[in-house]
Amino acid sequence: xxTHDIATSIERxxxxxxxxxxxxxxGGETPTAGVGPYRLALRRLRRxxxxxxxxLLFLAIVAVCLLAPVYAHAIAHTGPxxxxxxxxxxxxxxxRYVVSLQDVPIGPTWRGQFFLGADxxxxxxxxxxxxxxxxxxxxxxxAMVITVVLAGILGVVAGFFRGWVDGIISxxxxxxxxxxxxxxxxxxxxxxALGGVSIGPIHLHAGSIYVPAFIIGIVYVPxxxxxxxxxxxxxxxxxxxxxxxxLGQSNFRIMAxxxxxxxxxxxxxxxxxxxxxxxxxxxxxxxxxxxxxAPNASWGTLLSSGLSYFQKNPNLTLAPGIMLILTCLSVNxxxxxxxxxxxxxxxxxxxx
Amino acid sequence: xLRFALKRxxxxxxVLFVVSALTxxxxxxxxxxxxxxxxxxxxxxxxxxxxxxxxxxxxxxIYVQYWRTxxxxxxxxxxxxxxxxxxxxxxxxxxxxxxxxxxxxxxVIWFVVSVILGLxxxxxxxxxxxxxxxxxxxxxxxxxxxxxGDILIYLFAFKTHIFPASGYVGIANPLGWAWHLVLPxxxxxxxxxxxxxxxxxxxxxxxxxEDFVRTAxxxxxxxxxxxxxxxxxxxxIPVVALSGLDIAGVLGGGAILTETxxxxxxxxxxxxxxxxxxxxxxxxxxxxxxxxxxxxxxxFADILYAVLDPRIRAAG
Numbered sequence: 230x231x232t233h234d235i236a237t238s239i240e241r242x243x244x245x246x247x248x249x250x251x252x253x254x255x256g257g258e259t260p261t262a263g264v265g266p267y268r269l270a271l272r273r274l275r276r277x278x279x280x281x282x283x284x285l286l287f288l289a290i291v292a293v294c295l296l297a298p299v300y301a302h303a304i305a306h307t308g309p310x311x312x313x314x315x316x317x318x319x320x321x322x323x324x325r326y327v328v329s330l331q332d333v334p335i336g337p338t339w340r341g342q343f344f345l346g347a348d349x350x351x352x353x354x355x356x357x358x359x360x361x362x363x364x365x366x367x368x369x370x371x372a373m374v375i376t377v378v379l380a381g382i383l384g385v386v387a388g389f390f391r392g393w394v395d396g397i398i399s400x401x402x403x404x405x406x407x408x409x410x411x412x413x414x415x416x417x418x419x420x421x422a423l424g425g426v427s428i429g430p431i432h433l434h435a436g437s438i439y440v441p442a443f444i445i446g447i448v449y450v451p452x453x454x455x456x457x458x459x460x461x462x463x464x465x466x467x468x469x470x471x472x473x474x475x476l477g478q479s480n481f482r483i484m485a486x487x488x489x490x491x492x493x494x495x496x497x498x499x500x501x502x503x504x505x506x507x508x509x510x511x512x513x514x515x516x517x518x519x520x521x522x523a524p525n526a527s528w529g530t531l532l533s534s535g536l537s538y539f540q541k542n543p544n545l546t547l548a549p550g551i552m553l554i555l556t557c558l559s560v561n562x563x564x565x566x567x568x569x570x571x572x573x574x575x576x577x578x579x580x581x
Numbered sequence: 582x583l584r585f586a587l588k589r590x591x592x593x594x595x596v597l598f599v600v601s602a603l604t605x606x607x608x609x610x611x612x613x614x615x616x617x618x619x620x621x622x623x624x625x626x627x628x629x630x631x632x633x634x635x636x637x638x639x640x641x642x643i644y645v646q647y648w649r650t651x652x653x654x655x656x657x658x659x660x661x662x663x664x665x666x667x668x669x670x671x672x673x674x675x676x677x678x679x680x681x682x683x684x685x686x687x688x689v690i691w692f693v694v695s696v697i698l699g700l701x702x703x704x705x706x707x708x709x710x711x712x713x714x715x716x717x718x719x720x721x722x723x724x725x726x727x728x729x730g731d732i733l734i735y736l737f738a739f740k741t742h743i744f745p746a747s748g749y750v751g752i753a754n755p756l757g758w759a760w761h762l763v764l765p766x767x768x769x770x771x772x773x774x775x776x777x778x779x780x781x782x783x784x785x786x787x788x789x790x791e792d793f794v795r796t797a798x799x800x801x802x803x804x805x806x807x808x809x810x811x812x813x814x815x816x817x818i819p820v821v822a823l824s825g826l827d828i829a830g831v832l833g834g835g836a837i838l839t840e841t842x843x844x845x846x847x848x849x850x851x852x853x854x855x856x857x858x859x860x861x862x863x864x865x866x867x868x869x870x871x872x873x874x875x876x877x878x879x880x881f882a883d884i885l886y887a888v889l890d891p892r893i894r895a896a897g
Contacts, residue, residue, distance in 0.1 A: 403592070404599045407879075409833045409871035415856050416607050416864060509725045513838055516727050517853055536731070543735050550728035557723035565719070 266571075273570040280566020287559035290552070294366055297359035306342060309360040310524060312350045318342055333541055346544055348535070357526055358548055364527040366556070368442045369508035375446025376503050377496065380453035385484050385492075387454070388461025399458070406451040414510060417444045418519030436522040441514055445507045453499050460495060464488055494572040501564020505557040512553055528553050593876045600872040601865055605647050608861045637662075654866055663860045673848055673866060679749050680847035682758065683765055683839065684831045691770040692824065695777035699816070700808065702778065703785025714778065721775025730768040730842035737764060747844035765843045769836065773827060777820055784816035791815075818889045822882035829878040833871020 264272075274280060293300075301308055313328075318335075328334045334347040344355040387398040405413070421433075421440050433439045464470065465488070473483045508528075514520030515529025523530070528549040535545030634640050638649060653659040654670075661667040702714040738746035744764050750757035788794060789812060797807045837849030844850075848867060855863035 400595075404596050404603075407596045407872045407875045408600050408603065409830060409835060409868060409875070411835055411837060412833075412852060412856075412864070412868050412871060415837070415853070416604060416868075419856050419859065420607050505723060509723075512725055513727065516838070517841065518857060532727070532731070539731065539735070540739055543739070546731050547735065550725075550731055553728055554720070554724045557725075558720055561719050561723050 270567075270570040274566060277566045277570065280563050280570075283559040284563035284566070286555065287563055290362070290556050290559065291366060294359050294362035297356070297363055300359055301353075301356045304344075307353045307356060309357050309526065310352065312352055313347065334538075334545075337544060345548055346542070348545055349538060349542075354545065354548060357531060358528075358552060361526040361528050361531045361549060362552060362556075364438055364521055364525055365508055365511055365529070365553075368438055368445070368511045368521070368527065369504050371439070371442035372445035372449070372507035372511070373500060373503040375443065376449045376453055376507070377499055379446070380450045380499075381457060381489070381496070383450065384454040384457030385461050385488055388458040389465055389480070389484055389488065391462070395458070398454075402451040402454055405448070406455070410448050411510075411513065414444055414448045414514055415517060415519045417448075418514050418517075436525070438521055438525055438527075441511055441520045442507075445510050445514070448510070449503060449506060453503065457492065457495060457499075460492060461488055464491055494568055497571060498564065498568045501560050501567070505560040505564075508553065508557055508560075589876075589880045593873070593880075596876055597869055597872055601651065601869050602647060604865050604868045605643070605650065605861070608859065608864070609643055609646075650862065650865060653862075654869070659862050659866065661855075661860055661862055663855075663858050669863045669866050672851060672863070673870070676846060676848045676851050678752070679845050680832060680836055680840070680849060682749075682752065682762060683769065683836055683845060683847060684828060686759075686762055687766045687769040687773075687831075688824065688828055690766055691773040691777060692820075694770070695774050695781055695820070696813070696817075698774065698778035699781025699785055699820075700813065702782035703789065703812075703816070704808075706782070706786050711782075714782070718775040718779045721771040722779075724771065726768050726772060726838045727842050729771055730764070730839060733764045733768055734842075749845045749847075765839050765845060768842070769831070769839045777823065780823070781816055781820055784819065785812055788812045788815050818886060821889070822885055825878035825882050825885070826875065829874035830871070833867065833874045835871075 297309075307313065328347060328349065334349050337344065337346045342353065344353075345358065346354050348354055348357065383398050383402070387395040418441060421444065433443065469491075470483060470487055473487050478487075511520055511527060512529035512532065515527050516533045518533070521527040521530050531549040532546055532553075535542070535549070539546050638646055641649075650659070657668075657670050659669045661669055661672070698714050698718075702711045705711045734746045737744045745761050746764075748761055750761050752758045794807060794811055797811045802811075832848070835849065836847060837853045839845070840847045840850040841853055848870075851863060852867045854860075855867075
């Protein structure tokens with residue numbers, strides 16, 4: 230591991246035109262020609278099997294959730310909100326009630342219909358789990374984009390211009406940061422879930438899944454903007470920024486084409502981290518009733534509605550819980566792998 | 582130092598003002614937000630509603646209402662909208678021991694466990710045990726507290742009946758107290774164990790490469806003394822600073838999820854039920870309290886950094 234690290238870091242120092250490429254520490258290897266940093270990162274990532282496995286797991290979860298309608302239609306033969314309260318299904322020749330006369334829904338059948346069992350309304354849990362996953366993933370992704378874009382703009386602008394611009398932005402961020410994050414999200418969630426919100430031309434109606442996405446996106450801005458500002462403060466003193474300025478590039482151009490690309494490993498870290506964090510916060514909000522509103526379902530709402538029947542039907546609670554853990558774990562581990570591949574010595578890590 | 586303290590104090594006042602005002606505005610901006618309607622109950626007459634509106638001043642401009650609420654908070658005379666008999670500060674005072682028991686107990690667990698895991702991971706970096714610890718940490722970071730709580734309840738309360746599933750027993754009965762809190766402590770601690778031991782691990786790896794550790798080794802100090810006095814001391818700095826912030830965050834409402842899962846009548850639980858019933862005064866008090874703790878502990882963290890790390894002091 231260590232000799233390999235030295236080798237790659239020397240490769241990284243080597244100029245593009247060969248020559249230096251002979252400087253490879255591992256004997257017997259063919260001389261490496263100059264390789265760009267991204268190709269090197271890809272090469273390192275390809276050797277990190279743990280990260281790749283978790284990346285695949287994440288892709289699989291996304292794919293399965295996207296295919297929810299196909300599963301519902303072709304395999305389970307039911308919809309996410311279709312109730313089968315009074316029906317019976319045949320298992321091994323015996324017919325059983327979907328929801329028993331004592332109001333206990335059927336457990337996992339491990340076959341097409343009611344693969345993971347039914348909920349108390351006689352709805353197919355597996356189908357609802359996949360549809361809920363679509364909501365959770367969509368909200369997580371939207372919130373992540375909002376956070377990273379807003380925080381990116383604020384952080385880069387504050388760090389680049391410093392002075393009073395930085396002063397104003399930093400004070401605003403300080404205030405959101407000091408506001409207990411979960412309480413802010415819940416307060417906004419309860420308030421906006423009832424009334425919707427309009428910002429300029431965009432109007433989000435009450436109960437829309439964009440409301441929690443928007444709230445989560447806003448709440449996390451300071452946690453991302455602060456470290457980015459810090460990095461830009463350092464980057465702006467570097468030679469390539471001086472060079473760009475000497476060439477007469479505009480401030481906007483310097484920020485967009487010099488600073489932003491130089492923060493690549495930071496973007497990667499925050500994209501992964503915020504995706505996982507947003508999915509978790511959405512679940513937490515929905516769990517407390519301040520997130521996704523019925524009839525939409527997400528892993529959080531499935532989990533909290535399952536809790537009332539936890540003792541008799543733990544699968545209603547545990548199934549969405551396990552999906553949540555798997556999704557966030559795969560995002561976090563893959564994100565950390567990409568981060569290590571891009572910059573083994575990065576200051577900003579998936580774990581603070 | 583005095584300058585620093587005054588500056589911090591001034592910014593703290595501003596932050597607390599904005600946080601409280603923001604809370605007020607969020608709840609005022611709500612549709613059907615007129616609290617008088619809810620307070621009057623279902624069988625209210627128009628006269629009833631008007632009387633309540635007048636009594637609580639809901640018809641006044643928002644800044645007058647805000648000022649009044651703040652006055653009530655700071656004179657300790659603030660009562661709940663939902664139940665006028667309940668003094669909010671009194672209720673929070675009654676709930677605080679529950680939250681303190683939960684948070685401090687969880688803190689002891691997460692701190693001790695992450696120091697142990699962080700040291701092992703750092704010293705054995707790249708080995709099998711390090712991989713195992715890192716995997717555990719990532720799992721802890723990825724698992725929401727309410728999922729861990731549910732799984733623990735399922736395993737230890739429903740399947741095996743080792744621990745109770747919910748409820749709180751006062752500390753007057755220490756055994757029952759700890760008995761009821763074991764599962765909540767673990768659920769809350771797991772996230773922080775993940776974060777802290779991962780931070781500590783990378784700090785330990787860095788410290789092991791530092792000159793002062795090599796010097797200590799060259800002096801012939803015992804491995805144990807080096808680990809505790811040299812490596813751990815420098816590595817703990819960010820962890821101690823983080824601890825302050827996280828304890829502040831959890832005390833100021835962050836324990837809401839754990840308290841909800843385990844039915845613990847603490848401050849977070851109170852915040853949750855108040856938000857759900859749109860009861861503004863408790864939410865105001867708890868957010869102000871939480872923000873106050875966060876600002877206070879971040880100032881504390883800055884000072885601590887300077888005290889513990891001579892390099893920062895020298896850099897001024």
